[in-house]
Amino acid sequence: MASNEASNGLIPRRTVLAAGLAPLIVPRHVLGGPGYQPPSDTLTIAAVGVGGMGRIYLDGCQKERIVAVCDLDWTRPTTQGVFQKFPSATRYRDFRQMFDKEEKNFDAFIMAAPDHWHAILLMQAIQMKKHIYGAKPVAHSIGEVRKVRQALESNPQLVTKASIQDSRTSYARATTELLLSGAIGPVREVHVWTAHPIYPCNMLRPTEVQIPPEGMDWDLWVGPARFHPYNRAYHPEIWRAWWDFGTGDVGDMACHTLHTFFEELQLGAPKVVYGCSSTRTDVYNTPVDTAETEGYANTVVWEFAARGNLPPLNLYWYDGGIKPSRPAELAHKVALPREGVLYIGDNGKLLAGYYGGSPFQSSRAAAGSQPRALPGGLLLPEARFKDFPQPAPTLPRVEKADHYIEWIRCVKEGRPSCLPIEFASHLTELALLGTLALRTRKVLEWDSAAMRVTNEAGANQFVEPTYREPWKLPAV
């Protein structure tokens, strides 16, 4: 398996398959019996950002050959754990060195660095013609997202997957199918709420200069973003709250729910987006300006005009523990779930899990402390829908409910995964408009075709931000 080879060939792999030709490699397990995976069938993988979510992605791919792992911070127990788990993988601190030395040795790339690094790493991987498993959000700015999407569209032979673990599962699909049944009629409002962020927010820019973890090249970690001296307030883990590095909770988490309804409700081009964030106060009522980080609690509203025969719709976001208005139809004994989605249609409401499925546990429903919901969620008012059945499953599901296995198999078989990065790029764009609204604290009118905020010129600097020297987005 070498995607390099394939891409250098005259016929793209996908065309070969579409033409009904045999796969390029005869699966060896046919010879070796079930459970046997011969080396030549094994995917070679390199990964960047293994001390964070990357270690989870690697675990999902552990049956493959991990040839190289890269992380700037070797002091983290998580990074050390990866090193021990994959002793034969060559260890790097600098991804540029890894790509220089290992480019020929791996077929597939796991990208799990902080958000401000995503676009550069993805574009470089696309340039090297590597298959990609990438963390969401796809990138840190909307401009980057569109460039990555374009690059992927011109490299259809690359098999990519966005790490949205719950997407295309049977529970997520059940919610989508229930929504598509039309039970609640045309949808006017969608409210989503998550119990994240789960890290410090509403922070002040640190003034104290701290020493980075031993051996860590902090300047490289900051990379294309605005430089700030090292502080524990950024790394490890807390970078998500800082607009320079992360995209806030809405950037981090919105893809995890949007996959259940984004395409079905045609949410590609909102006309207006705005939000608000919690603010901090110090002793004696002194306001504390924490404008460079997201708040502990944030809300965002995206407004959509009519799309085709779909009526205008508002999408509402709540995080940090804040929840939408409680629907009057919900039985009083039922608490609004910690996280969830509330669809409001002309003929009823659908209360679903944040990641898809029912927000209620069947065990507690049996005990009577929670309502009996359909697999796709709870239809309200309950009396109106008491005989409404969960529709039959019609949408494709992720194989074996395992995105890692599905990605690997698709790479080996040269077919698109069920969750390509192009799909996630659309979700990311909507999420990043939320980030933009929170960051600018303005009501933004958005021209999606022109990729511009039309009423607040200052906001556009974050749509396509400039990189710190010497970093550039690789062209593909």
Add this chain to the structure above:
Amino acid sequence: MSANKSSKEGLSRRTAIAAGLAPLVVPRHVLGGPNYQAPSDKLNIAAVGVAGMGRNYLAGCKDENVVALCDLDWDRSAKVFDTYPSAKRYRDFRQMFDREEKNFDALIIAPPDHWHYYLLMSGLKMNKHLYCAKPITHSIAEARKVKAGVLASKVTTKASIQDSRTSYARATTELLLTGAIGDVREVHFWTGTYSPSGLARPSAEETPPAGMDWDMWCGPSPYRPFSKIYHPENWRPWWDFGTGTVGDFGCHTLQMYHDELEMGSPDWVVGVGSQAFSPAGRVDNTECMSIANTVQWHIPARGNKPSMMAYFYDGGLTPPRPESMPAEVPMPGSGIMFVGAKGIQVSAFYGGNPWTPFGSQPRPGVKVRGLPGGWLLPERQFKDFQQPAATLERCEKPDHYTEWVRSCKAGKKSITPIEFACGLTEFALLGTLALRRYGMPVAPPANGTGDGGGAGAARGRREAKVLMWDAKAMRVTNDETANALVNPPYRAPWDI
């Protein structure tokens, strides 16, 4: 002037006035000419809690005779003491009442919320006129007892809701009462948070200010080792002592519409607050208000008014913008939004137009939209709508002090008597109750099937439980944990 004296007589002062009889005391300025205030005409005032809001209340009454001042923290009170050199100084209000009871007619009450009830009841027992900070009390049961006590008394009371009955607040009420927006289905009110919040209980004990009896400060509430995290000033987000932003600020806005919209009997309430984290993990702020909070009350149909939702937001959160609001108009940082069947009214949190709060002039470059009482949406629908004529009685800020003093002297009710504020306080404290309950751990289900992960997983896990409220019985009917906060026990010796 002595409220004591009048109440001991067979004929109450109020009855005397109602009967058209002359006031009991002949005003001396009749003899001395205008602006002359004879000493015997002056109200004799004692105050508890003088370093915080109390100093403003005293300043409003400075032409009266301030006879005694009480504060536990004399470092902080020094300036106030100096302003009233002839007033006796006390640390312990019990001592002040023992020694001064005969020397004052009126009591200003301005310590932290957890002390209000005890002092109000003491004041009523001594038959003193009362000026009290809002919220009137720390618990709902206290608010009801105070209301009953005040109604049964003959004294003149005022709740310190400075913007109430001002022309800007009245303009908002009058605009609402025109019915322009139709039946009100939603009321949203939002404001900032004014103290550090989302805090964990401090682990280190600090030294209280010199001479301060910290145990006394904690008083009827649970004892907590001293920390600057509570005093001075920052006790409001701590549920033991304060009532949070909703308790602190609720009365300031509810004064304009609570009675008019008949909001006295919500049948359920639910509140949620934001989480907080340090690099080490989740901050356990079970006993402290969160940085950002929302509360939702449901008010069932009453008379010909349909059911209504009320929503509170603090800490920077605002309600969603109405669709009819032009994009170039920023949502006010604090405010009220009435959503009616036929339109929307956006007003300032304390009353008036959102761009001229407190009846002020607009800031340079800020365009004022709408009417003195608020902004009606959609704009086009209301473009010819006029602010109605002023019909409700006014009392301009800062003359609430004058109005109270004058009412005390005339033996009549003030324009914002404490019983009025008790209703507002109760509504606000239901919000406090909901937020406080939200911060407490989720009770394990009776059948033992938890959320999985055992007790560890339940830590920090919160549930937006709906609290069913029986206003008549003053009970949370579906949650004993919350119900226990409606009328919480006091710490000895304050449990009498």
